[in-house]
Amino acid sequence: MHRDDDAEIIAAARLGFLDEAADMLQQFEQALLVMETTPDDSENLNAAFRAAHTIKGTAGLFGCDAVVVFTHEVETLLEGLRSGTLPVTDDISAALLLGRDQMGALLEEVRTGDASPEVAARSVLLGDQLRKLYGGAPAPVAAAAVAPAAAVAAAPARGAWHLSLRFGVDALRNGLDPLAFIRYLGSMGTVNACHVMADALPTLEALDAEACHLGFELRLLTEAGQDEIERVFEFAADDCSVQILPPDADGDAFEQLLALRCEDDADAYEALLAVWARLGMRMGQVDTDAAAPAAQETLEANPAAPPVAAAPVADRRATDRRTGRDRRAPAEARFVKVRADKLDHLIDLIGELVIAGSGAQMVANQEGSPAFLECTQRVSELVQATRDGALALRMVPVGETFSRFQRVVRDTSKQLGKEIEFTITGGDTELDKSMVELIADPLMHLVRNSLDHGLELPADREAAGKAPVGRLDLTACHEGGCIVIEVRDDGRGLRRDRILGKAIERGLVPEGAVLSDAEVWQLIFAPGFSTADKVTDLSGRGVGMDVVKRNIEALRGQISLSSTEGHGTRTQIRLPLTLAMIDGFLTTVGQVHYVLPLSVVSECIAVPRECLSAPDRTCGTFDLRGEVLPYIDLALFYGVVPSADGDTTPIDQQRRSLVVVRDGAVRIGLVVDRLLGEHQTVIKPLAGIFKHLKALAGSTILGSGDVALVLDMQGLMSAALQAAHLPRPGARLAPTFANE
Amino acid sequence: MTATSPSADLALGPELTIPFAADCRTTLVQALAATAGDLRLDLSGVTDVDSAGLQLLLCTRRSLVERGDSLQIVACSDALGEALGVFGLGNLLVTADEAP
Numbered sequence: 001m002h003r004d005d006d007a008e009i010i011a012a013a014r015l016g017f018l019d020e021a022a023d024m025l026q027q028f029e030q031a032l033l034v035m036e037t038t039p040d041d042s043e044n045l046n047a048a049f050r051a052a053h054t055i056k057g058t059a060g061l062f063g064c065d066a067v068v069v070f071t072h073e074v075e076t077l078l079e080g081l082r083s084g085t086l087p088v089t090d091d092i093s094a095a096l097l098l099g100r101d102q103m104g105a106l107l108e109e110v111r112t113g114d115a116s117p118e119v120a121a122r123s124v125l126l127g128d129q130l131r132k133l134y135g136g137a138p139a140p141v142a143a144a145a146v147a148p149a150a151a152v153a154a155a156p157a158r159g160a161w162h163l164s165l166r167f168g169v170d171a172l173r174n175g176l177d178p179l180a181f182i183r184y185l186g187s188m189g190t191v192n193a194c195h196v197m198a199d200a201l202p203t204l205e206a207l208d209a210e211a212c213h214l215g216f217e218l219r220l221l222t223e224a225g226q227d228e229i230e231r232v233f234e235f236a237a238d239d240c241s242v243q244i245l246p247p248d249a250d251g252d253a254f255e256q257l258l259a260l261r262c263e264d265d266a267d268a269y270e271a272l273l274a275v276w277a278r279l280g281m282r283m284g285q286v287d288t289d290a291a292a293p294a295a296q297e298t299l300e301a302n303p304a305a306p307p308v309a310a311a312p313v314a315d316r317r318a319t320d321r322r323t324g325r326d327r328r329a330p331a332e333a334r335f336v337k338v339r340a341d342k343l344d345h346l347i348d349l350i351g352e353l354v355i356a357g358s359g360a361q362m363v364a365n366q367e368g369s370p371a372f373l374e375c376t377q378r379v380s381e382l383v384q385a386t387r388d389g390a391l392a393l394r395m396v397p398v399g400e401t402f403s404r405f406q407r408v409v410r411d412t413s414k415q416l417g418k419e420i421e422f423t424i425t426g427g428d429t430e431l432d433k434s435m436v437e438l439i440a441d442p443l444m445h446l447v448r449n450s451l452d453h454g455l456e457l458p459a460d461r462e463a464a465g466k467a468p469v470g471r472l473d474l475t476a477c478h479e480g481g482c483i484v485i486e487v488r489d490d491g492r493g494l495r496r497d498r499i500l501g502k503a504i505e506r507g508l509v510p511e512g513a514v515l516s517d518a519e520v521w522q523l524i525f526a527p528g529f530s531t532a533d534k535v536t537d538l539s540g541r542g543v544g545m546d547v548v549k550r551n552i553e554a555l556r557g558q559i560s561l562s563s564t565e566g567h568g569t570r571t572q573i574r575l576p577l578t579l580a581m582i583d584g585f586l587t588t589v590g591q592v593h594y595v596l597p598l599s600v601v602s603e604c605i606a607v608p609r610e611c612l613s614a615p616d617r618t619c620g621t622f623d624l625r626g627e628v629l630p631y632i633d634l635a636l637f638y639g640v641v642p643s644a645d646g647d648t649t650p651i652d653q654q655r656r657s658l659v660v661v662r663d664g665a666v667r668i669g670l671v672v673d674r675l676l677g678e679h680q681t682v683i684k685p686l687a688g689i690f691k692h693l694k695a696l697a698g699s700t701i702l703g704s705g706d707v708a709l710v711l712d713m714q715g716l717m718s719a720a721l722q723a724a725h726l727p728r729p730g731a732r733l734a735p736t737f738a739n740e
Numbered sequence: 741m742t743a744t745s746p747s748a749d750l751a752l753g754p755e756l757t758i759p760f761a762a763d764c765r766t767t768l769v770q771a772l773a774a775t776a777g778d779l780r781l782d783l784s785g786v787t788d789v790d791s792a793g794l795q796l797l798l799c800t801r802r803s804l805v806e807r808g809d810s811l812q813i814v815a816c817s818d819a820l821g822e823a824l825g826v827f828g829l830g831n832l833l834v835t836a837d838e839a840p
Contacts, residue, residue, distance in 0.1 A: 172758050178791040182826050194828035196798065204768055204803040207796070209761035214795055218828075 011404050014110075017058050021107050023335075024051040029100050032093060035081075039088030046256060048096075049078045055103060059110075060238040066115070067106045070123045072237055073130040074099040076230070080134045083246070083253060085226070092133055095126070102126050113406055159247025160192070161220045161229060162279075164257055168239040171212040176236050178214050184232055189222025193279040199271055212239075217275050340433070343393055350383075350390045351581060351682035357383040358680060359703030384680060387581055391432070395577075398476045398483070399427020401440045405447050409472060412451045419458050419469045420451065426476035431483050435555055435575060439485070442548040442559075446487040446571050447474070449544065454491030454569050464566060466490065478577075482599075485573045494563035496520050521561040525549040556697050558663075558714045584681030584700070586708065587659065587672040590640035593708035594672065595681050595700055600713050602662040604675055611658065611671055619720060622669055624660065630720040631658065631669035637694075637719070663713050668720045670711075683710055695719060749814050753785035756793030756820070764793070768800050777809050784815035789823045797832065 031048035034041065052075045059067035074096060080086035105119050163185070167178050185191055197215035207213075220229070226246060233242045243260065245253050254276075262268035357380050364376040402424045409422040431439075455470035462468050473488045496517065503509040503523045515523075527546040552559045557575035576582070576597070584595035610622040611631060618636040621628050634640070658669045683698040690696065695715030700708050750771045752764060771779060779800065786793075801811040813832060816824075824832055 172790075172792050172795075179789075179794065179823055179826060186826065191826070194826070196827050196829060198798055198802065201795065201798050201802055203806060204765065204772060204796070204799040207765060207799045209765040209792065209796060210758060212791065212795070214791060216827075 008404055014062055015400055017062055018111050021055050024055050025104055027051045032096050035088055036093045045082045049082050052078055064110050070106060070127055071103055073127045077130050077134045095129055095133055098126055099130060161247055162245040163218050163220055164243040166215040166241040167212045169211045171239040173210055174239055176239050185220055188224050189220055192219050192221050194218040195275050195279055217279060219279050347390055350387050353383055354387055354680045354682050355701050362703040394433045395430035396433045396436055397428045398431045398436055401436050402427050402474055418455055420455060420472055421469050422472045424474045429476040429478060429483060438555055442551045445544055445548050450487060450489040454489040456492050482574045482576055488570045490568040493565040493568050495565055499523055581682050584679045586676040586679040588674045589634045589672050592640055593706060595708050595710045600661040600663055601659055603660045605658050607656045607658050607671055629667050629669055631671060632720050633671040663717055666717055668717055749780045749782040751782040751785055754787040756786050756789040758790060758792035761792040764796055772803055778812050779804055780812045780814050782815045783813055783820050784817050786817045786820045789820050794827055
């Protein structure tokens with residue numbers, strides 16, 4: 001149980017990471033494309049670098065080593081561009097774009113969970129290429145470099161490098177000892193000033209003695225180049241954030257470092273600037289000699305001494321903070337985190353707006369003023385667009401729910417000794433957030449059913465002439481106003497005779513009844529029905545499919561199942577995209593308004609002769625251009641009392657209409673009194689006391705303040721089909737056919 | 741090792757490294773609780789020290805500074821002195837030098 005929970009949490013976090021990474025990749029690509037046109041835009045280079053760095057960092061957290069190793073190469077090359085040691089060339093930007101694709105491929109592998117050797121090979125190849133670009137280039141490039149300062153770097157001067165190190169919290173546990181790193185740096189030259197960032201340390205009471213909170217700012221006097229210094233930290237890349245500024249680094253580089261280390265924290269800015277001052281650094285000035293200790297003394301002796309330096313530093317900080325905020329703005333603008341209840345409130349308000357809007361429309365119709373009508377028309381279009389926009393805010397990809405099954409499939413297949421290939425298609429299909437959460441459990445049940453009962457052991461599969469590896473597919477797609485989710489396996493399928501036998505045994509079906517395949521499969525959903533011989537850990541307790549069906553129907557969805565013995569089972573769930581608002585089609589029956597989802601209405605015709613000739617029949621069949629379709633007379637179906645006005649009783653049959661509705665492949669006719677046309681419908685749930693009413697999905701409020709009932713298509717369809725299939729007394733059949 | 745007497749110098753060691761860090765921390769926390777004023781450490785017996793050990797000392801100092809006291813290292817081994825030097829933490833020893 002706990003393992004499942006943990007796995008789910010990790011899976012969710014991982015998805016978060018992948019989503020963020022996908023977004024970062026997009027920013028990265030955008031920045032690279034901008035870089036090609038304006039190579040001097042340092043802000044843009046920073047954006048690219050930050051994106052790559054973030055991907056690397058979070059990938060490290062999730063142990064995606066392939067991503068980390070490769071992204072590191074990309075990042076290093078970018079660092080070269082950023083620090084000005086490399087110019088932006090076509091080769092480099094091409095390589096970086098290839099690198100971006102490769103990062104995408106690697107992240108995709110993380111998402112899907114399979115690792116292809118081709119991708120790994122390409123990682124190595126591209127990695128080499130990138131390394132060559134930043135390793136081989138510096139010398140010839142320096143001459144051509146724009147910044148004159150770069151020329152200084154070309155000559156191996158014994159300069160004072162600035163290193164800013166922040167060790168990760170797990171560094172010590174992973175066997176990385178900062179002490180050893182700094183000692184080693186000492187062997188490359190002289191560490192002439194080192195400062196431990198004590199502010200970041202917790203108090204002793206709050207300290208986890210094995211966690212690492214150490215950060216350092218240090219000055220290294222060495223003749224070694226950037227590569228050599230970087231190599232010191234190469235194997236610590238995951239656990240240490242290292243920033244190396246060359247002796248000739250200009251103020252911008254330090255500003256960037258400040259921004260990186262302190263983000264927007266003003267106190268941290270001050271503290272870091274103070275540390276740097278104590279280390280003997282003067283920002284924006286080239287510092288190539290060993291004057292640092294001397295500077296340190298002066299500064300310590302008289303902390304307020306350099307007013308000349310202090311002012312620019314303060315200014316710089318101010319500007320840097322400003323630019324810092326600007327730089328972050330695009331990233332923040334991409335996503336705004338909003339509390340779910342605020343969103344729900346907005347949707348509610350828009351629901352009210354829709355209702356008020358249709359009220360206005362109605363008044364406009366009554367007034368008959370063309371100008372007024374035109375205005376309300378425009379308003380109602382806008383309201384509709386607003387409604388769609390607001391509903392879209394709540395749409396989330398269904399894949400988030402799907403991917404949690406990866407782990408379930410893996411664990412279950414191991415536990416049962418089955419080999420299963422699990423594929424997910426259409427994970428980006430969107431569905432209302434509230435529904436995504438609600439379908440997870442039913443889906444889990446279906447997946448487990450397939451794993452447990454459907455798919456056979458490898459040996460059994462081979463014996464049956466099938467590939468030893470079973471397939472389980474989970475797909476989602478949009479169809480009309482619905483989302484269709486399918487769970488399909490190529491297992492042993494359902495045994496028709498056994499289901500029928502069981503149903504007869506339980507008295508669900510009379511002995512000797514002849515049922516269609518679809519009807520047999522439908523028996524699976526009867527309460528307490530299970531054909532499994534033995535109860536397993538996973539499923540087969542007989543509390544399965546009826547609960548699934550109930551859950552799906554509670555979402556105004558429907559579930560159907562088909563199976564071929566020996567070849568597998570396919571379960572299909574159709575769900576409306578949202579529970580909140582739909583485009584409706586308003587009709588009246590008697591004095592009651594009924595709303596149909598507009599998406600199911602296929603045509604409206606005059607009531608056919610077959611219905612007219614049998615005015616007292618609730619259900620029957622009629623002929624639609626040669627096709628026999630069942631119909632329901634809603635007035636009789638709901639027992640609507642004929643209008644009390646007196647003059648229209650009995651209902652004027654000639655003025656009534658028949659609405660042909662379609663759901664999937666099934667079409668039925670609904671006989672109503674009047675058609676009122678399109679209506680934006682905000683669905684309100686029916687209170688518990690109305691639960692027993694048949695085929696009602698909810699209610700809605702009309703512009704006039706009247707209540708309309710929202711018809712539940714599935715309920716009506718099954719009522720119509722049942723009626724059409726039930727053996728009917730010949731006396732009633734006869735007139736229907738006699739008229740044909 | 742008794743860490744409860746406020747007057748006595750608290751001796752740590754010989755290992756001030758990550759395997760012993762959790763125990764050391766416990767000792768130091770107890771000592772902090774038992775000591776009213778400055779905490780005096782006798783670190784002459786420290787033969788091995790790593791970053792975890794140094795971090796412990798820094799955190800102890802922070803805790804002491806927060807309550808208005810200071811950390812006094814009254815005796816220090818060569819190994820520890822060298823390590824403190826690498827981190828640029830020679831000033832930790834200043835109080836020890838000044839101490840009688």
